[in-house]
Amino acid sequence: KEAIYKIPEKEFPVSENKPNVTLLGTGGTIASRLDYRTGAVIPAFTPGELYGAVPELADICNLETIKLFGVFSENMGPMQIGHGTDTMHHTSAILSFMIQDSPIPIVMVGSQRSSDRPSSDAAFNLRCATFTAGHSDIAEIMVCMFGPTSDEYNLLHRGTRVRKMHSSYRSTFRTIGDVPIAMVTPDKMTPIKTDYKKRRNDRKVNVNAVFEEMVAIVYYYPNMRPDIIESLIDNGYKGIVIAGTGLGHVNKPLYPALKKAHEKGIAIFMTVQTLWGYVQMYVYDTGRDMMELGVVPTENMLPEVAYVKLGWILAQTTDPAEVTKMMLTPIAGEITEREPFDGYLILQGGIPEVEKFIRQYHR
DSSP, X not given: OOOOOOOOOOOOOXXXXXXXXXXXXXXXXXXXXXXXXXXXXXXXXXXXXXXXXXXXXXXXXXXXXXXXXXXXXXGOXXXXXXXXXXXXXXHHHHHHHHEESOSSXXXXXXXXXXXXXXXXXXXXXXXXXXXXXXXXXXXXXXEEEESSSSSSOEEEEETTTEXXXXXXXXXXXXXXXXXXXXXXXXTEEEESOSOOXXXXXXXXXXXXXXXXXXXXXXXXXXXXXXXXXHHHHHTTOOEEEEEEBTTTBOOGGGHHHHHHHHHTTOEEEEEETTSSSOOOTTSSXXXXXXXXXXXXXXXXXXXXXXXXXXXXXXXXXXXXXXXXXXXXXXXXXXXXXXXXXXXXXXXXXXXXHHHHHHHHHOO
16 A cells, blocks of 8 residues: 655745745755655655745745646656756756846756655755745846855855756755855845845746757767767757866867868867866867867857757757857856866865865865
8 A cells, every 4th residue: 555644735824024035846856755665765745845844944934836847857847847856957057048137036946855754854955946936136046055065054056057966965066166155044145245136026927938959968078989079960860968078178089070060060078077177179189179160169168058058059040150149158157267166176165164174174
């Protein structure tokens, strides 16, 4: 028999003195429970049950809940806008391109532990996210998840610079190549950056929700054969993002296939596997050779971000010059002029307990 585990749904109390927040339920661990019959985590909680489990939400906002669907991250496709944490950085990136100049915060939140586990981060994450949506002045696409491994505070990561970096840590999300926008608790937000877009009173927003699915990421590895690229050409792909080694490298046996792809009008862009740092294809002859073949460096854009941005662009134009121009024009912080001088060393650049740790052991 199937296990029975259900939290009663409750009608959310409404107050004129609190901001209105809409929670879109889309599945994932934050909306999951443990099936004690099989030991598996399965999607189960409705948004109403989430309120039943986290009554503190009523102290933060007036919450409207809409359950769109329930899927796990690996089953996400272009028709889904939200899911679990595994591919949340893909969705936060594509939303940053599809929804520009939003007058209000758009916050993605999830959890690493299902809601019925003692170690669950679901309630704290949800409280921090609803406070951000209802009370903060940051009008950007953000991911709101644990900062440290404890429930001391969450971090607000810009949607195009965030990445899931650990398979099981509760503090798995990290801002790469920059610092987080802010620290947030269920009742306070502390900005780390100052250049974020501010909340506005108007309701003007630029929505362009298009995506070309025939785009691929190729993660280069030593001794990669050209048939990988050839198969993408033969199957009609329109764009390829390469995660190259070092400053943006692949081996020479791939060159003829890359040249063929470029001649057939396939857009090819280079990112780096290191995640931190910039593509630098002028340093070595191999990099300059690849640029002559039509491979375009993408500064410090993350591979997944380059993938979703290229799919978004190719759904609007296939003109090579225009595609390149749009890819290399920053829209939502996906390319930065420089990285923080201490960002790579302390992961988050300016998080107090990390700086305290460094001062303790490096005097």
